[in-house]
Amino acid sequence: MYTYVHAAEVLGFSARVIRIEVDVRDGLPVFEMVGFLASAVKEARERVRIAVGNLGYHFPAKRITINFSPANLKKEGNSFDLPIAVALLIAFGYLPDGVQKDTMFIGEIGLDGVVHTVNGVLAMILKGREEGFTRFIVPADNVYEAGVLNDVTIIGVSSLEEVSAYLKGELEIPLVRESFESFRNRLQTREDFSDIIGQEEGKFAAEIAVSGKHNLLMIGPPGSGKTMLAKRIPTIMPTLTMEECLEITRIYSICGLLTKERPIITERPFRAPHHTCTQTALTGGGRTPTPGEITLAAKGLLFLDELPEYAKATIEVLRQPMEEGCVTISRVEGSETYPCDCIFMAAMNPCRCGFFPNREKCRCTEGEIHRYLDKVSEPLLDRMDMSVELSMPSFGLYGSHGETSEQIRERVSRTIAIQRKRYQCETFSYNGELSGKDMEKYCPIGEEELSFLKDFFEEEQCSMRRLTRIIRVARTIADSMESEDITIDHLARAISLRSINKKYWGGER
Secondary structure: EEEEEEEEEOOOEHHHEEEEEEEEOOOOOEEEEOOOHHHHHHHHHHHHHHHHHOOOOOOOOEEEEEEEOOOOOOOOOOOOOHHHHHHHHHHHHOOOOOOOOEEOOOOEEOOEEEOOOOOOHHHHHHHHEEEHEEEEEEHHHHHHHHHHOOEEEEEEEEHHHHHHHHHHHHOOOOOOOOHHHHOOOOOOOOOHHHHHHOHHHHHHHHHHHHHOOOOOEEEEOOOHHHHHHHHHHHHHHOOOOHHHHHHHHHHHHHHOOOOOOHHHHHHHOEEOOOOOHHHHHHHEEOOOOOEHHHHHHHEEEEEEOHHOOOOOOHHHHHHHHHHHHHHEEEEEEEHHHHHHHOOEEEEEEEOOOOOOOOOOOOOOOHHHHHHHHHHOOHHHHOOOOOEOOOOOOOOOOOOOOOHHHHHHHHHHHHHHHHHHHHOOOOOOHHHHOHHHHHHHHHHOOHHHHHHHHHHHHHHHOOOOOHHHHHHHHHHHHHHHOOOOOOHHHHHHHHHOOOHHHHHHHHOOO
């Protein structure tokens, strides 16, 4: 007998639908699986054979051939056990043919028939939905990943026995349905911008960074509040839409970072990898390419604390993703492109002890200070839209608090709305994404302002990249003040948000 079912596998950032065909006929007893299979998929043969036997079904001594289509693409992963088992039960006559119509099966099976979780279920479901599948039978622990998708049927199963009973119509499995808002309200952060006392320059720079999607570097002594400020930046970012949540959740599903308590990502990601992380951990890669920290921070914030402590080669790999908004990982088998749609922020001390230029407390020599600062290269500094200094706050343990995150987020949302209206016919939405050609159209500069910029350019001998970023920041500052034109005041404020470069690095930096 011939039959087929549909499955899926994770393919980089997305997924791929696989058709599994089964043919059972008389002949010498053979159980063969073909279709360019990796070892993990080949091992499914024994897992499924034993699981079907432990379920109480007779495994006939016939010639069994299973084909994975398309045959020219390598099949990897552990998500094929359940569809293989279902296809065999249909071919053996234990399940009626036709129950697999418009259905995709996903799951790993143990020898006892228990269906185990797999990574990337949401990515597979979204791909299957694109191709017209309406029902998905998945492991019970993965079912909540797609609980907000109301246009498809998600069935969570815990064993092969449950699957068999459900497909025969002997068992009713309740659908998992939960509104998007209920997921959003599950987790509420307690961190708020009102916790930060003082540091007005840093808070203003953070607001502009979020409003225009600009990169930000903070420098200051230990205890000045750099990390505290960074951790609260996601609280002033606009609330995620359902589409954005699904996009982020898909990435986390592929990486196996979802839990039963947190099946959907409803808050802006905040990723702060330790300075011992590798290039691969930061940008993604491996033998089988997987997303890195810069992709896990999509729609949120990637924060590198103690920037000079990272290996220089590690932080230098960020230069291209910061410019292009994506990272391409190439291997012999092919290449994968992952999004880097995040705000990049870094923090650092001005020297190894942390107290330069306060010579009363700083214990570093001039050479040690220069060597420490030189760990951050000029090309990387050039890609930071703003660099601000945070000084030690004055005493105020229980002092008056500033604006709340909600108040700042309202201003940020208004500024973003202005940009989205301006760029509604473009492929981008933020000032930080403007290219040189786009800037001529959307950032017109008057004669007086142009003369001001020319004087600054000639005096500082700065790069054109730095000048471009200053104009972008000025455009965001103007938008935050609801000004149509970029004035000298806006440009001067944008320049002041880069002024510490010369203080610490000197020269044209």
